[in-house]
Amino acid sequence: MCVFVQKAAVDRVLSAFRSICGEDCVSLGEAVREQHGKDESVHKCRPPDVVVFPRCVEEVSSLAKVCHDHNLPIIPFGTGTGLEGGVGAVKGGVCFSLRNMEQILDLHQEDFDVTVEPGVTRKTLNAYLRDTGLWFPVDPGADASLCGMAATSASGTNAVRYGTMRENVMNLEVVLSNGTVIHTAGKGRRPRKTSAGYNLTNLFVGSEGTLGIITKTTLRLYGIPESMVSAVCSFPSVQAAVDSTVQILQAGVPVARIEFLDDVMIDACNKFSSLSYPVTPTLFLEFHGSERSLEEQVATAEEITQSNEGSDFQWAQDAETRNRLWKARHDAWYAAQALRPGCKAYSTDVCVPLSRLPQIIVETKKDLLESRLTGPIAGHVGDGNFHCLMVVDPNDPDELHRVHLFTERLAR
Amino acid sequence: MCVFVQKAAVDRVLSAFRSICGEDCVSLGEAVREQHGKDESVHKCRPPDVVVFPRCVEEVSSLAKVCHDHNLPIIPFGTGTGLEGGVGAVKGGVCFSLRNMEQILDLHQEDFDVTVEPGVTRKTLNAYLRDTGLWFPVDPGADASLCGMAATSASGTNAVRYGTMRENVMNLEVVLSNGTVIHTAGKGRRPRKTSAGYNLTNLFVGSEGTLGIITKTTLRLYGIPESMVSAVCSFPSVQAAVDSTVQILQAGVPVARIEFLDDVMIDACNKFSSLSYPVTPTLFLEFHGSERSLEEQVATAEEITQSNEGSDFQWAQDAETRNRLWKARHDAWYAAQALRPGCKAYSTDVCVPLSRLPQIIVETKKDLLESRLTGPIAGHVGDGNFHCLMVVDPNDPDELHRVHLFTERLAR
Ligand SMILES: Cc1cc2nc3c(=O)[nH]c(=O)nc-3n(C[C@H](O)[C@H](O)[C@H](O)COP(=O)(O)OP(=O)(O)OC[C@H]3O[C@@H](n4cnc5c(N)ncnc54)[C@H](O)[C@@H]3O)c2cc1C
Ligand SMILES: Cc1cc2nc3c(=O)[nH]c(=O)nc-3n(C[C@H](O)[C@H](O)[C@H](O)COP(=O)(O)OP(=O)(O)OC[C@H]3O[C@@H](n4cnc5c(N)ncnc54)[C@H](O)[C@@H]3O)c2cc1C
Numbered sequence: 066m067c068v069f070v071q072k073a074a075v076d077r078v079l080s081a082f083r084s085i086c087g088e089d090c091v092s093l094g095e096a097v098r099e100q101h102g103k104d105e106s107v108h109k110c111r112p113p114d115v116v117v118f119p120r121c122v123e124e125v126s127s128l129a130k131v132c133h134d135h136n137l138p139i140i141p142f143g144t145g146t147g148l149e150g151g152v153g154a155v156k157g158g159v160c161f162s163l164r165n166m167e168q169i170l171d172l173h174q175e176d177f178d179v180t181v182e183p184g185v186t187r188k189t190l191n192a193y194l195r196d197t198g199l200w201f202p203v204d205p206g207a208d209a210s211l212c213g214m215a216a217t218s219a220s221g222t223n224a225v226r227y228g229t230m231r232e233n234v235m236n237l238e239v240v241l242s243n244g245t246v247i248h249t250a251g252k253g254r255r256p257r258k259t260s261a262g263y264n265l266t267n268l269f270v271g272s273e274g275t276l277g278i279i280t281k282t283t284l285r286l287y288g289i290p291e292s293m294v295s296a297v298c299s300f301p302s303v304q305a306a307v308d309s310t311v312q313i314l315q316a317g318v319p320v321a322r323i324e325f326l327d328d329v330m331i332d333a334c335n336k337f338s339s340l341s342y343p344v345t346p347t348l349f350l351e352f353h354g355s356e357r358s359l360e361e362q363v364a365t366a367e368e369i370t371q372s373n374e375g376s377d378f379q380w381a382q383d384a385e386t387r388n389r390l391w392k393a394r395h396d397a398w399y400a401a402q403a404l405r406p407g408c409k410a411y412s413t414d415v416c417v418p419l420s421r422l423p424q425i426i427v428e429t430k431k432d433l434l435e436s437r438l439t440g441p442i443a444g445h446v447g448d449g450n451f452h453c454l455m456v457v458d459p460n461d462p463d464e465l466h467r468v469h470l471f472t473e474r475l476a477r
Numbered sequence: 478m479c480v481f482v483q484k485a486a487v488d489r490v491l492s493a494f495r496s497i498c499g500e501d502c503v504s505l506g507e508a509v510r511e512q513h514g515k516d517e518s519v520h521k522c523r524p525p526d527v528v529v530f531p532r533c534v535e536e537v538s539s540l541a542k543v544c545h546d547h548n549l550p551i552i553p554f555g556t557g558t559g560l561e562g563g564v565g566a567v568k569g570g571v572c573f574s575l576r577n578m579e580q581i582l583d584l585h586q587e588d589f590d591v592t593v594e595p596g597v598t599r600k601t602l603n604a605y606l607r608d609t610g611l612w613f614p615v616d617p618g619a620d621a622s623l624c625g626m627a628a629t630s631a632s633g634t635n636a637v638r639y640g641t642m643r644e645n646v647m648n649l650e651v652v653l654s655n656g657t658v659i660h661t662a663g664k665g666r667r668p669r670k671t672s673a674g675y676n677l678t679n680l681f682v683g684s685e686g687t688l689g690i691i692t693k694t695t696l697r698l699y700g701i702p703e704s705m706v707s708a709v710c711s712f713p714s715v716q717a718a719v720d721s722t723v724q725i726l727q728a729g730v731p732v733a734r735i736e737f738l739d740d741v742m743i744d745a746c747n748k749f750s751s752l753s754y755p756v757t758p759t760l761f762l763e764f765h766g767s768e769r770s771l772e773e774q775v776a777t778a779e780e781i782t783q784s785n786e787g788s789d790f791q792w793a794q795d796a797e798t799r800n801r802l803w804k805a806r807h808d809a810w811y812a813a814q815a816l817r818p819g820c821k822a823y824s825t826d827v828c829v830p831l832s833r834l835p836q837i838i839v840e841t842k843k844d845l846l847e848s849r850l851t852g853p854i855a856g857h858v859g860d861g862n863f864h865c866l867m868v869v870d871p872n873d874p875d876e877l878h879r880v881h882l883f884t885e886r887l888a889r
Pocket of ligand 2: 619
């Protein structure tokens with residue numbers, strides 16, 4: 066083990082770990098370490114030296130203190146769905162796998178908030194909430210842990226309506242590297258608004274595990290809308306699809322989701338998810354609201370898409386058809402990979418002002434073509450955000466080089 | 478001057494200031510210093526030793542560097558509308574009055590954003606935007622500088638719909654105490670969403686001038702709604718008014734403003750603003766949207782208020798009547814003061830989960846009565862936030878003592 070220099074020190078640390086959380090909760094097994102050294106991305110597996118499985122904040126704190134005293138890196142692990150390789154133990158160290166902390170605490174229905182531990186995922190929470198009429202809408206596709214979503218400041222297909230984690234985390238319990246436990250908005254507090262002190266909550270949201278281990282997150286909930294409907298609309302050009310998005314937002318339509326897929330991406334989704342949408346730039350849309358407001362939202366949106374030469378809407382009304390549609394969108398990542406079996410996908414994340422989006426997507430597609438690269442594009446266009454999913458043969462150095470040059474140009 | 482120990486040092490500093498921004502922009506005059514030592518609150522005037530009036534970020538940076546080198550406190554000054562005494566020079570030092578930096582820069586209509594300097598107030602910006610169909614909705618009542626609003630993380634009557642400064646600042650240019658200029662979201666960037674690096678923007682939002690001087694803020698704009706209508710509704714009890722608020726929010730009505738005023742407060746507003754609303758717990762509401770969505774919002778809200786024994790809505794439809802209504806609400810501060818001429822008002826700011834609000838307001842009113850104190854209550858109830866405006870005779874030590882005990886109880 067790279068950081069455990071002396072055998073005696075290793076034994077001391079491990080026995081300290083075991084005395085804190087028991088034999089079963091400390092693992093040195095290779096399979097377990099491998100499994101905790103990588104996420105869903107193409108990044109190489111960097112296994113930690115040991116994986117611990119604490120069951121409560123006190124254990125997390127005591128374990129962290131041991132690491133701190135022995136100068137060992139700490140890597141928090143949620144559900145490993147990240148796309149940035151954040152869980153890799155690049156300097157070895159101790160992975161804190163938090164899946165055993167799975168309580169849902171303090172549901173306040175009338176205040177629209179709930180507190181969850183790091184083992185609770187988005188879907189688990191929503192299943193738990195089903196009968197309350199409430200839900201937590203932030204949806205990055207993956208069934209990630211909510212604390213991991215807070216750590217990565219996750220966004221998702223409906224950020225345009227409900228915001229990202231940044232807008233929806235009200236408080237965090239965090240164990241700092243030396244074992245100190247803090248509550249970013251004050252212990253037991255779940256304020257909508259706060260004006261006292263620095264905004265620590267949002268410093269920890271998006272800190273990717275570098276500032277501490279999130280052991281609880283208090284989240285803002287929403288009423289489940291009376292009605293929902295999804296629609297698919299095909300366009301003759303990228304410009305037409307993006308212009309429609311901008312105009313729909315400018316018209317103040319409170320659209321819940323509006324996602325762009327380019328021709329390559331929709332083709333990949335058709336194949337992967339057995340769909341049959343026309344292979345042209347496409348928008349997936351979703352509307353939430355009362356029956357009446359839905360009618361109005363849809364009418365305005367249709368008027369705008371048609372003025373941009375969009376096709377008639379293809380509807381997805383019932384929950385099953387809607388789920389199938391959005392599952393296809395969320396599986397875009399795997400659909401892209403399936404375009405070239407044996408290849409690995411990795412995602413670039415570009416965020417630009419809305420007005421520059423059409424031009425940048427068009428230029429990016431031209432660049433991909435010229436660089437002979439496979440890069441389907443999907444975007445949360447409502448946020449000016451798109452991903453170009455690079456599908457790369459990891460054994461082709463020339464291709465890797467072209468990808469490298471391409472992503473450098475894209476970042477500029 | 479308390480901090481300028483030696484005459485020679487004083488002269489050196491002042492001449493450095495003058496060479497940076499010219500004779501006219503450095504003031505030692507007593508009136509100017511007095512004016513910059515206090516805000517709208519009851520806090521005692523604490524004049525700075527000198528006031529500088531920089532005209533651009535370069536001047537702010539150079540002046541800050543001189544202060545840094547001579548260990549002088551820096552106090553940024555926006556429009557002095559704060560209610561917390563934040564501009565008081567408690568240790569002397571140099572007040573940076575930013576009113577000469579009044580450019581509105583980089584309006585991007587299609588991206589819904591704009592960048593402003595610290596001399597630009599909320600009303601100036603909205604006047605500038607009038608013909609674009611866009612507006613900046615955050616409205617704390619006072620015509621404060623937008624950078625000062627960012628510095629204090631200002632909220633306001635329509636936070637329930639549009640959020641506070643925290644949700645609406647996209648980037649800040651900040652001069653740190655040693656003169657370094659940073660851009661919290663990256664230079665020239667105005668992302669809707671950002672996932673790279675720590676969330677510095679929101680660390681500076683609400684930092685009250687303690688981390689640096691905000692010299693530019695990039696703000697998110699909104700389309701002006703097609704229709705707006707305001708309404709006033711009287712209730713038999715605090716509970717009924719607050720319950721209505723909770724139910725309106727739970728029903729998902731996207732109400733733009735919903736403000737609670739207790740009987741003492743509405744009485745004060747009636748007197749101060751020549752109105753004649755019934756002297757009982759009251760809600761002021763406002764709805765924004767298309768004609769149709771407005772109808773639906775109003776219908777749902779009325780159904781709820783009536784089921785809580787609220788009165789019929791008194792409407793304010795045209796812009797003038799609406800402005801009069803909200804001006805009365807925003808003047809609540811002065812109305813409270815006018816209840817007892819010669820007295821000073823100061824505000825307590827309480828934020829609790831919605832479900833606890835009725836009980837806490839009822840208990841607070843009882844406590845006020847028992848403590849023989851004047852404390853009308855107004856609240857952004859949609860956020861679980863209320864202010865008890867204490868009106869106090871500053872020359873009555875016994876009353877001051879009772880206020881002190883009361884606010885301690887309230888904080889608990
Ligand atoms: C198919 C797919 C599509 C996706 N689409 C999107 C998208 O559209 N938008 C988007 O924003 N994201 C997207 N993601 C990424 C997603 O947001 C992350 O996977 C998720 O937020 C990470 O949660 P996790 O629990 O799996 O974290 P992990 O992968 O376990 O960890 C991610 C990082 O957070 C840290 N971390 C995890 N838990 C904690 C904790 N409790 N305390 C402190 N640090 C912690 C880790 O150390 C690591 O650095 C997508 C992922 C997949 C697989
Ligand atoms: C009648 C009335 C009603 C109000 N109601 C509300 C309300 O409902 N909700 C609410 O949130 N607020 C309310 N306020 C307070 C309001 O939010 C503040 O007055 C405003 O945000 C401060 O802006 P300013 O430019 O006047 O700042 P100032 O009063 O000049 O300064 C306030 C603080 O911010 C710092 N500061 C100012 N400018 C900068 C800068 N450019 N860079 C760094 N630091 C700076 C100062 O040093 C000081 O600490 C109300 C005020 C009044 C008078």
